[in-house]
Amino acid sequence: MLVEIVQFPLTKVAAIEHFGSSETECESVAKLIHWRKENGYLNQQKYQCYGIHYTNPKSIAPELHHVDFCISMDDPVLTNNYGVMAKTIPALRCAKARDIGSRSNNKAIIYLLETWLPNSNEEMGVFAPIFHYVNVGSTLCESEMITDVYLPLK
Template identity: 30%
Template sequence: MPSKLQARQIRLVDVEEIPIAVFEHRGDPNLLGDSIRQFIEWRKQRHLPHGRHATFNILYDDPCEVAPSSYRFDLCVAIDQAIEDNSFGIVSKTIPAGRCAVLRHVGSDDTLGQSVAYLYSEWLPQSGEESRNFPVYLQRVCFFPDVPEHEAIVDIFLPIR
């Protein structure tokens, strides 16, 4: 579990609107790997490498708290072009502009849920801030296979008022 010292590691930032292309994973979280492979294939076909186009995830649900059939998770890439109709089901969305609390998570996704829970259950109530009407989202800064899983870097964005 993140230590109390992480409160000092939380940055408050103003985020500009981010146009994104989205693969909407809906259903069993155990099948997320299939969605990731399809999303990567679409990105390769469109020449959208993660080194030049930021990778995001939008977290709508905690997989421990919803039925597998109700689970929602968006795989996203920042774009600067229109999304054409495609067989992958990729759609256009936007990460809205606004203030966010940002916590950097280093390591495996196995402990990512603990960092997200820390933001909600410890930092938010003690901060005096209020959450905004947009889900927590992640920016994948460094990830496997570019780095070993334990060296992955993910910035967790909690939209606040």
């Protein structure tokens, strides 16, 4: 798997926080999608989709799992009924790897953490891994899903 060291740019986002089982993440994502549609943030090139994965749902109790689902944007996020709020992903030096396939079985994060990092002479930074969902949509086949994973480094 190809790994690049890149500079992730400071990115303002509209985010919805998900706490709880990974099996209910789709409910949080649905809220963000409804908010996105209501506010006209549909252009995937301009308003990119991210997940900030604070925990690994496979290695933590479901009630402790936490991920923020985000859309990049510069507009202010107004108070809303969905729980969408303004946040910022800081500028970070990262290892980047691309995964193609199901988002429920991301091979890039596993490779970065279990193979690349221990052999890289690098150390993981303090910010959570960032998943850039390059393409999204309800008609997208799992085999076509592209996710760039950014592992923050010190």
